[in-house]
Amino acid sequence: MDKTKLVVFDWDGTLFNSIDQIVNSLQFAAKQYDQPLSYADGKDVIGLGLPEVMQRLFPTVPHLHEKLLESYATHYVEYSKNDLWFDGVANMLSDLRQKGVRLAVATGKSRRGLDRVLEKTQSTDIFEITRAASETKSKPDPLMLQEILAYTGVSASEAIMVGDTSYDLQMAQNIGMPRIGVTYGVHPQDILCKHDPLVVVENIADLHQALLNYI
Secondary structure: OOOOOEEEEOOEOOOEOOHHHHHHHHHHHHHHOOOOOOHHHHHHOEOEOHHHHHHHHOOOOHHHHHHHHHHHHHHHHHHOOOOOEOOOHHHHHHHHHHOOOEEEEEEOOOHHHHHHHHHHOOOOOOOOEEEEHHHOOOOOOOHHHHHHHHHHOOOHHHEEEEEOOHHHHHHHHOOOOOEEEEOOOOOOHHHHHHHOOOEEEOOHHHHHHHHHOOO
């Protein structure tokens, strides 16, 4: 592994404390159209692009996908106003930038949704490039990472992907990018470890320290 020049973060469940509200909004939308949805099933698809979420959760009613997405989005925007970064994220990102590390985001969010939370957290200028699933391919396809690498001119071996789901780590594994898993988001350690991460951490403080070990 080369010295790390670039860290690519997933957003929901990795930087942003939004898991509960995403699942609640998915369940709200499902209920409007009489589609049963458990908390566990709603949580498990976080990280995928929204069309892929619809296909995974509601495969028998494709005619409802557009309405379900609209209901989900309306509910999420209305009730996610208090969602924030996890404690310690702002300090971690600032410290990494001060040490010369370049930062990026690769998320299953739509571009509109990502831009909204980037503005909310006043972090648009923190990240050199961001990629949203609506403008590329959904995880675990590695296209969004390949686009980030092409933009930055950094090789896969000089970057680290940080994420809370198997989709994040598999995406990085698919192109030989080193990866770090976090267990405070969606997927537990045993699932994350299937994708051979450098390390799996339990909190932001440990993530911060792990990243410092590789720069």
